[in-house]
Amino acid sequence: MDCPICGSDDIEILNSKQKSSKTKLMEEYLLRCESCGHVFKDIFSAKKPKPYRLIISEQDKSHKTTIDLSPSDELKTGEILLSEFGQVEVTSIEVNDKRVNKSKIEDIDTIWATSVEIPARIGFSVDLHGEVDSYKLDLDRDFEIAPGDVVKIDKHIVKVHVIKTQDRKLTSGFAKAGVIKRVYSKPVKFNNFDYDLTKDIFKKTS
Ligand SMILES: [Zn+2]
Structure with a gap:
């Protein structure tokens, strides 16, 4: 974020407050521009995490579970998620009966992953x-x-x-x-x- 007065990106966070509604998480920041001293507010908002279907394969068995993720984020194959069965690596993402390598999380039907908990x-x-x-x-x-x-x-x-x-x-x-x-x-x-x-x-x- 840049200063609305002078355009500098040298910004210090003075304070932050979390607010949440039914579907959104909001973070309100009080900021100060280090160049001109202007103090201003900015709000960052994201959709609240929701459970998504997660299928983890581990050697010869698989676990069906869910994982809470923010619908606003994006997910890519190769990313590591922390599930109830430990760390898993995303191997495939199912959106509308198709397998994709990358998707906005709110569009995802199922996440496929393998366990990376190495003994x-x-x-x-x-x-x-x-x-x-x-x-x-x-x-x-x-x-x-x-x-x-x-x-x-x-x-x-x-x-x-x-x-x-x-x-x-x-x-x-x-x-x-x-x-x-x-x-x-x-x-x-x-x-x-x-x-x-x-x-x-x-x-x-x-
Ligand atoms: Zn400024």
Whole structure:
């Protein structure tokens, strides 16, 4: 926006207020031109977000859901949206039974997307007195592992001793899978365990 008096675009926002009606969201700005000092108001308005049909494909399954978007905006394939199933990338947009790459959101019937929630891949070593069984695991990035955890993995029940993250080695506390490089563990003679990671094994590497 430019100053209505001198045309400068060097504008400072002094204040902003949100107003909303049934269908619109309005933002009222109090502005000052840094060139001539003129103070003026400007109103930005957008249609209120509405739910749109969203179909997310993820490996071999798909989820039908909705996502709230502002009808005034535009959507393009390749954009990332935050859905209830996490981040998704728009792969196709359906408008009047046609697939398009770009559309004003108010015209959209269905948004097609794929999940881009990438699991964290971590290493997991089981120290068998000289030999090591080593695994690659795929875990939710938020999954927490702590030194001292007793874990079932494959045919072993082990206790976590050390967690190597991107920048340090932990022997206490906990770390989220998203930052873990490798977990070091030793077998214990327990029958109970805190959790089972067997289903998360991507492959056994040694
Ligand atoms: Zn001005």
